[in-house]
Amino acid sequence: MISLRYHIVSIAAVFLALAVGVVLGSTALGGSLLSALTEDRDELAKRASSLEAERNELQARLDDQDAFSASVGPKIVAGSLDKRTVxxxxxxxxxPADRDALRKLITAAGGKVTGEVQLTEAFADPGQADQLAELATRLQPAGAKFPTAGGPGTLAGALLGHTLLLDAKTAQPQSTAAERDAALAGLADGGFIKEPGDVQAAQLAVVLVGGELTGDGVGDRTATISRFATELDKASAGVVLAGTPAAAKSTGPIGYTRSDTASTEVLSTVDNVDTAAGRVVTVLALREQLEGDAGQYGIAGNAQGPAPGVAGKGD
Incomplete structure (x- = not known):
């Protein structure tokens, strides 16, 4: 006769066997899983190392190309801006590094930089758009014809275009020295530009930006800078809007300009001014502006090509 004790021992033996099986099974499974994960980790480490080596090689090539462009750049642009003012x-x-390097290259091209106007963050601030528009209208030089329609960027571009840039046909001032000084002083007092040093009128201009604009009303900010540069161009012999690749995005001034056919018909843009090659292209684009042409250059997808006279990828 089977006793109760026998049943208890039998049941305990079954559960013990199950427990041992689970432990052994999980140990085997865990070992297999750990081995697989180790292999995956090693493979990923090899791929990461390979990609890092490839990145370093590409960066070294870019550095070499930039150094080469910096060394031959002055020879490429020599004479292209002879006796021209910018x-x-x-x-x-x-x-600032891009500005300083560009200034040197303009000089190497035979040109002369007549001064610098530094725009503040308030210049493109939508919250101060009315103040800028009113100030630009009030400081309008006698005899100047400003656009009847347009935002603050357009009006500010008309103001500085007529006071700081020479007539495209005659290369003569479009305003008096007193009107020029009043325009600069008024914009500085309003907080829209930094206090300027000695600034003289020029034939050409480069509007130098960084990357994407941020903050509330980013669309209005990019539009203000783009329209400002476009209006400067209309009032002069030529203007180039130059910046980094980020500026060619939809939230950057260059990207906004390239999406506007009316702007691209007159205004040239360069989206890689942070490289030696891009600065060479900026000077060449200024020369092209003197000849009455415009183009969109750089490395971004919305550029026409890398430089004037060089076809893009899709051409």
Whole structure:
């Protein structure tokens, strides 16, 4: 006769066997899983190392190309701006290193930089748009014809275009020295530009920006800078809007300009001014502006090509 004790021992033996089986099974499974994960980790480490080596090689090539462009750049642009004058207009986010390098290259091209106007963050601030528009209208030089329609960027571009840039046909001032000084002083007092140093009128201008604009009303900000540069161009012998690749995005001034056919018909843009090659292209684009042509250059997908006279990928 089977006793109760036998039943209890039998049941305990079954559960013990199950427990041992689970432990052994999980140990085997865990070992297999751990082995697989180790292999995956090693493979990923190899791929990461390979990609890092590839990135370093590409960066070294870019550095070599930039160094080469910097060394031959002055020879490429030599004489292209002979006896021409250029005004630098820098947005608050423009890189000083790009500005300084561009200034040197303009000089190497035979040109002369007549001064710099530095725009503050308030210049494109939608909250101060009415104040800028009113100020630009009030400071309008005698005899100047400003656009009847347009936002603050357009009006500010008309103001500085007529006071700081020479007539495209005659190369003569479009305003008096007193009107020029009043325009600069008024914009500085309003907080729209930094206190300027000695600034003289020029034939050409470069509007130098950084990358994407941020903050509330980013669309209005990019439109203000783009329309400002476009109106400067209309009032002069030529203007180039230059910046980094980020500025060619939809939230950057260059990207906004390239989406506007009316602007691209007159205004040239360069989206890689942070490289030696891009600065060479900026000077060549200024020369092209003197000849009455415009183009959109750089490395971004919305550029026509890398430089004037060089077809894009899709051409």
């Amino acid at each position: 005004l630098l207009v820098t947005n608050y986010d423009a890189r």
